[in-house]
Each structure stands twice: as C-alpha cells, then as structure tokens.
Amino acid sequence: MREPVERLCRSIGYQFNNLGLAETALTHRSAGSTNNERLEFLGDAILGFVIADYLYANYPAADEGQLSRLRAGLVKGDSLAQIARNLELGKFLNLGTGELRSGGHSRGSILADAVEALIAAVYLDGGYLEARRVILQLFEEKLSTLSKKSQQKDPKTRLQELLQSQKKPLPSYTIISVTGEQHEQCFTVSCRVDELDLRTEGTGSSRRKAEQDAASKFLRKIDNV
Numbered sequence: 001m002r003e004p005v006e007r008l009c010r011s012i013g014y015q016f017n018n019l020g021l022a023e024t025a026l027t028h029r030s031a032g033s034t035n036n037e038r039l040e041f042l043g044d045a046i047l048g049f050v051i052a053d054y055l056y057a058n059y060p061a062a063d064e065g066q067l068s069r070l071r072a073g074l075v076k077g078d079s080l081a082q083i084a085r086n087l088e089l090g091k092f093l094n095l096g097t098g099e100l101r102s103g104g105h106s107r108g109s110i111l112a113d114a115v116e117a118l119i120a121a122v123y124l125d126g127g128y129l130e131a132r133r134v135i136l137q138l139f140e141e142k143l144s145t146l147s148k149k150s151q152q153k154d155p156k157t158r159l160q161e162l163l164q165s166q167k168k169p170l171p172s173y174t175i176i177s178v179t180g181e182q183h184e185q186c187f188t189v190s191c192r193v194d195e196l197d198l199r200t201e202g203t204g205s206s207r208r209k210a211e212q213d214a215a216s217k218f219l220r221k222i223d224n225v
Helices: 005-012 019-025 035-057 064-075 076-087 097-101 108-126 126-140 140-149 155-165 207-224
Strands: 172-177 186-191 198-204
Touching: 019 035, 019 108, 019 207, 035 108, 035 126, 035 140, 064 076, 064 140, 064 207, 076 186, 097 140, 108 126, 126 140, 155 207, 172 207, 186 207, 198 207
Parallel strands: none
Antiparallel strands: 172 186, 186 198
16 A cells, blocks of 8 residues: 655655645656656756755865766766655555556665655755755765765776885876867776886877776776786
C-alpha cells in the first residue's frame, strides 16, 4: 500500500498548494497516461541549473571542466536514486501492476526519475526559490562531502608532488597535435615519465586543459600499476 503523500511533503520540507502535482510526480508511466515523464524532463533542467549555479558561486577557482565533472557526479542517476532511498520514495510511488510485481519501487532509474519529477512539481507549485531550497536541502550531505573533496589541488600539481615525494623525475608534456579552427581548437598533449615507462594523452580546448587531462589520466594509471 502506498504511503500518504503528505508524509513525503514533510520529509522534503515543502507543503504543496496543489497536491495533484505531487501525485503526478510520483506516478510512473506504467500506471497510466497521466504520469511523471514531462515533469521529469523539466526537473532535470531545473536540477542541473541549480547545481551549476551553486558550484559556480562556491568554487570560483574551478574551471569549466572541473565544474562540469562536479555537476555530473552530483546529478547522475545513482546519486538521485540514493537521495530517493533516503526519502524512502519507493513507498510513495504509484506504479502499474507489472512494475509492482518486478520491484519497480526499488529500481534506481525509476527512483531517480521520480526525484527529478518531484523537483519540477515543487517548482510549478511554489516557484524557483522554493525549488532551489528543496534541492539544496536534498543535496546538503553530498554538497558538504564535495566541499571536502574539492579542496584537492589540480592534477598537474598533484602529479608533480607525488613524483617528487618518490624522488622520481618530473613529467614532460608535449603537444602532439592542434586541430580545429582558430576559435575552436582542440589540443592533444602527451604526459610522459621515462623512468616509469608510462605515457598518457590528454585533450582540451587549450594547452593547459589538455595537460591537466593528461596528468589526471597519468595519476589514474599510476594507481593501477
């Protein structure tokens, strides 16, 4: 039996004026033609913007690539499904008979979609500021953890310090190719340490970004050696 939606409202800290929006957000397409697919589409965009806005404001030293990776890690399906499980969202879902029998209430993709739909429902019911507040509340723990992880130095600096600590020679970076038009170039750079007989290649829209990409891949390769 489904739990009453009002309990979920208390969990997310938002009381709907139009409870029907919440009901639609929690209704999977298997339960009928009136379902959460359109809300999911809207919620995905709102979530991406709010997280991007938060990261832009709180990580002024991060470049575009770093910001994109941080956002992707936060809004990916696994992350949303975890948030849904923390809310016990599966208990509130309206599923068709087939999905009920196959355990749809605990399926990650269905849970993640419902979180996005719920975000859109809050936005339509209460406006952007309420949606932003709910999102940041739901992501509070992840954003707090992210704050600690994101204090790491950039890949080139970390690679250099690691090699120095092991009394190894520093890496050499070489441009392999530059392609594309002048306003939209793509750099390919190699990172090599002869003593370790290891080499990686990185790409980016500038030499610096390509070197950082190559250094990041080099660090991962060292971890696997």
